[in-house]
Amino acid sequence: MSEHFENANISGSQFLNVNLSKSKFDDVNLSQSTFHNINFSDVSFIAAQLGGTKFQHIGLPSDTKGDKKQRGLIFDECDLNETIFTKCDLTNVKLENCQINGMTINGYSIQELINHYKK
Numbered sequence: 001m002s003e004h005f006e007n008a009n010i011s012g013s014q015f016l017n018v019n020l021s022k023s024k025f026d027d028v029n030l031s032q033s034t035f036h037n038i039n040f041s042d043v044s045f046i047a048a049q050l051g052g053t054k055f056q057h058i059g060l061p062s063d064t065k066g067d068k069k070q071r072g073l074i075f076d077e078c079d080l081n082e083t084i085f086t087k088c089d090l091t092n093v094k095l096e097n098c099q100i101n102g103m104t105i106n107g108y109s110i111q112e113l114i115n116h117y118k119k
Contacts, residue, residue, distance in 0.1 A: 041071075041080075058070075
């Protein structure tokens with residue numbers, strides 16, 4: 001079943017146990033919305049405003065067994081200034097061609113560490 005909504009105001013709606021796979025959202029205001037227990041695998045966010053957004057408990061479901069890992073995420077041409085990563089697994093994370101002014105890890109300046117390493 002496929003539905004088409006255009007110029008619709010459905011603010012305050014609740015969607016429970018809904019399959020929205022392969023859906024397209026364009027020019028949609030989702031501000032102050034809550035998403036819980038959502039499968040966002042293979043979703044693209046393009047030209048999105050995410051200021052003040054919180055990502056918590058991201059990864060495989062807690063019932064996953066074995067050594068399976070979530071596939072990596074890609075952040076491309078993102079403005080993540082003032083972003084805080086807390087208790088995150090950043091194993092094998094790569095920063096390429098990124099602005100790192102003021103960036104710290106556990107209070108240590110990354111730029112200072114790089115400058116010291118280059119000596």
